[in-house]
Amino acid sequence: MALCLVGHGYTWPLYKGTTPKQILNSRRGLLHQMVVVTDNGTQFTDKGFQDFLAALGTKQHFTSVEHPQTNEQAEAANRVILRGLRRRLDQNKKKWVEELESVLWAYRTTPHSTTGETPFRMVYGTEAVIPVEVGEPSRRTEQRLEEEMNDETLREELDLVEEIRTGASLREATLKQKIAARHD
Incomplete structure (x- = not known):
């Protein structure tokens, strides 16, 4: 995961292919007072994206290029998601993309x-x-x-x-x- 929305006591992991436009369309009312943690991809350092987040009062934090593990919440979510993928895939590891959405859904709907x-x-x-x-x-x-x-x-x-x-x-x-x- 390269992107994680961090709210008050929860994380909302998104997969690496998520674009800023998809984030804005699906979470427009939910980004207020959240922190968006991203890698340093140009799509996330873009001035338009940063201006939009600033207008919502949303902070943006970047993970270190050499050390993305510094984002502990995203790393913890990644461990749970990887465990869920392993359980679903058994021997056919190449189909992980097809299973990712259901694993993310399970993560988001499990207490x-x-x-x-x-x-x-x-x-x-x-x-x-x-x-x-x-x-x-x-x-x-x-x-x-x-x-x-x-x-x-x-x-x-x-x-x-x-x-x-x-x-x-x-x-x-x-x-x-x-x-x-x-x-x-």
């Missing part, structure tokens, strides 16, 4: 032990409807929402994102204190 939340919920304020739920009757899949009502519901959920992130940060801090207490 993380430090925060107790999924990265998806930390970004969007609601849990994702996962493919297994699509055919199953539930309030989330059966309820026919009008577009206007759906937009209102999404806005309300996004208003709660800060509470979700604060709760996750508190759980993470508590876990760090417990770990530190065990080592002292």
Whole structure:
């Protein structure tokens, strides 16, 4: 991974082929107060991309060319993603590109032990409807929402994102204190 969005207590890894335009189109409302960690590729050092991030109040950090491991959060996410790819590929290692999106989806919709939340919920304020739920009757899949009502519901959920992130940060801090207490 060459690119990782870092929010309040979560990371949102993107694969190396992701272009700045794709980031802007898919995350336009989500980049506010985030940090974008990239390599030094010209697509990420471009003045237009940097100006856009600055206008949103989004900081950009670059990994060192000689030492990309300095981005610990991205490295931790990479380990989880590589483990997921290995499990899916068995002997056919050449098909990793075909499996990457589903491994990233699994990463984004799995609760993380430090925060107790999924990265998806930390970004969007609601849990994702996962493919297994699509055919199953539930309030989330059966309820026919009008577009206007759906937009209102999404806005309300996004208003709660800060509470979700604060709760996750508190759980993470508590876990760090417990770990530190065990080592002292």
